[in-house]
Amino acid sequence: MAPEASEDICEDHVLNGRKLSKKIRSEIRAEVEKLVEKHRISPKLLTVIVGEDPGSQMYVRMKTKASNKAGILSEHYDLPASTTQDELLALVDKLNNDPKVHGILIQLPLPNHIDEKTIIGAMTPLKDVDGFSPSNIHRLFYGGELLSSATPHGIVTMLDAVGLSDLTGKHVVIINRSTIVGKPLIMLLLNRNATVTVCHSRTKDLASFTKQADVLVTAIGRRKSKDDPYFITADMIKEGAVVIDVATPNGDVDFENVKMKARCLTPVPGGVGPMTITMLLRNVVDAYVAQVSGSK
DSSP states (O other), rough: OOOHHHHHEEEEEEEEHHHHHHHHHHHHHHHHHHHHHHHHEEEEHEEEEEEEOOOHHHHHHHHHHHHEEEHEEEEEEETTTTTHHHHHHHHHHHHHHHOOOOEEEEEEETTTTTTTTHHHHOOOOBBBBTOHHHHHHHHHHHOOOSSSHHHHHHHHHHHHHHTOOTTTTTEEEEEEEOOOTTTHHHHHHHHHTTTEEEEOOOOHHHHHHHHSSSEEOOOOOOOTTTTTSSBOOGGSOOOOOOOOOOOOOTBBBOOOHHHHTTSSOOOSSSSHHHHHHHHHHHHHHHHHHHTTOOOO
């Protein structure tokens, strides 16, 4: 991305995820229009919720709305919490074999009686737009990712937007080791030549690591309210670092004090959140292209 575009995305030290997301979604919509004209079939996302988790319902509504705006068809299955694992596997098999469905998203978490690994492993890798299937993890591990987890994908896209697509010589510190954020992000960053340090709840003297970071990604997410103490304060970061705060809804970072010391800092909300949904749309389009072109 050109320097002027980079500065436009990071203005007054704030890395504007909403602004970048809007730009990318506009590009995706234009791309979808050309693809539909060429292939005469629209990309389609199929979402599935098992149970009545309010957070899951909200996330799926947001994803559906964003899909429709991007020209991506969407359909939804709302299944009762009593749905058995075999019933869900049967639905996954049906969707795997439906040529009109290009992306499948099983909203996590699933009820305790359903094994998430089994369900994720049953999805056709080219339709797994969350990027969690063993095949997609394998691709990521060997540096040839096609569909990667949306939040980590959004994070590296934000780094690209501020001129950090090549992380050679840069030290990135991640405070998270989850399978949704931390672990896939490690591989995406290593594939961009970063030196990566991973911290977590049992790391001692956290500040000694964060002070070394050229890029700090934090996803602790344990502040219950905006009145709780911050996990990342200005004295814990290097001057000129890029700081990505993934923690919702209240953030990990002392925003007002850190932003003037950082080169760029993502706000909460308005930072990584919009980019996560945008990267899901990107995955749906990439999955569609791979399927209509016969890629493996």
